[in-house]
Amino acid sequence: MSQPLRLAAEPGHTPGWPMTAEALGALERELDLLHAEALRPLEPADPDGVVVVLPLRHSRERYEQLRRVRAGAIVVEDPLVAAIGRRVELADDAGDRFEITLVLPGDGEPANGWVSGDAPLGAAVLGAIVGQTVVVRAPSGPWTARVLAVR
Numbered sequence: 001m002s003q004p005l006r007l008a009a010e011p012g013h014t015p016g017w018p019m020t021a022e023a024l025g026a027l028e029r030e031l032d033l034l035h036a037e038a039l040r041p042l043e044p045a046d047p048d049g050v051v052v053v054l055p056l057r058h059s060r061e062r063y064e065q066l067r068r069v070r071a072g073a074i075v076v077e078d079p080l081v082a083a084i085g086r087r088v089e090l091a092d093d094a095g096d097r098f099e100i101t102l103v104l105p106g107d108g109e110p111a112n113g114w115v116s117g118d119a120p121l122g123a124a125v126l127g128a129i130v131g132q133t134v135v136v137r138a139p140s141g142p143w144t145a146r147v148l149a150v151r
Contacts, residue, residue, distance in 0.1 A: 016074040017117060018127045019104075023085030024073055027066060027104060034063040065105060069117075080130045082150050084117050088125055089149040097148065102126060121145070 019027070037059045076083040084102045091097050100115040102125065108116030115122040124134040125147065133146045 016127070017069050017072045018074045018076045018081060018083035020083055020085035021075050021077075023083070023104070024070075024075055026085075027070055027073065031063065031066050031070060034059050034066065062106060069105060078129075080150055082125045082128045082147060084126070087151040088147060089151075090125070090145040091148055092145050093143055100125070 082088045082102060084104055087099055087101050089097060089099050098113075100113050100121065102122055103114045103116055105116050105118040108114050108119055108122070115125075117123065117126050120138045121136050124136040124145070128134050128147045130147050130150055133144050136143050136145055
């Protein structure tokens with residue numbers, strides 16, 4: 001029988017990022033690319049004498065963020081567990097159904113249904129199992145959602 005994964009949000013438990021093996025592979029490929037970019041020497045100054053470093057700084061921040069996620073990655077094989085890389089069907093307090101895709105921190109695009117694992121909804125759903133009710137601690141106030149299906 002499937003059991004929910006215990007995550008950092010629960011006191012006394014080890015932090016973790018449940019994800020599919022495919023999501024872990026994508027994470028590692030992105031880390032490799034970012035690592036190579038972060039080690040690349042800065043380009044010489046442009047003709048106006050200004051070096052643009054913003055993209056490189058962003059790459060280094062993203063690299064560090066993903067390194068932390070990789071350190072806590074938990075590959076989930078149980079198909080009933082909500083994990084990064086999976087679609088999750090939910091029902092809110094009013095019974096309205098909706099689907100989200102759980103994605104890596106920094107990759108969320110709510111308009112496309114992509115919810116980051118560190119967003120309030122993503123954090124609540126990560127590690128949950130089909131049939132479980134989770135509490136979403138949103139800035140506008142807490143609400144509950146029931147996990148109906150994981151794909």
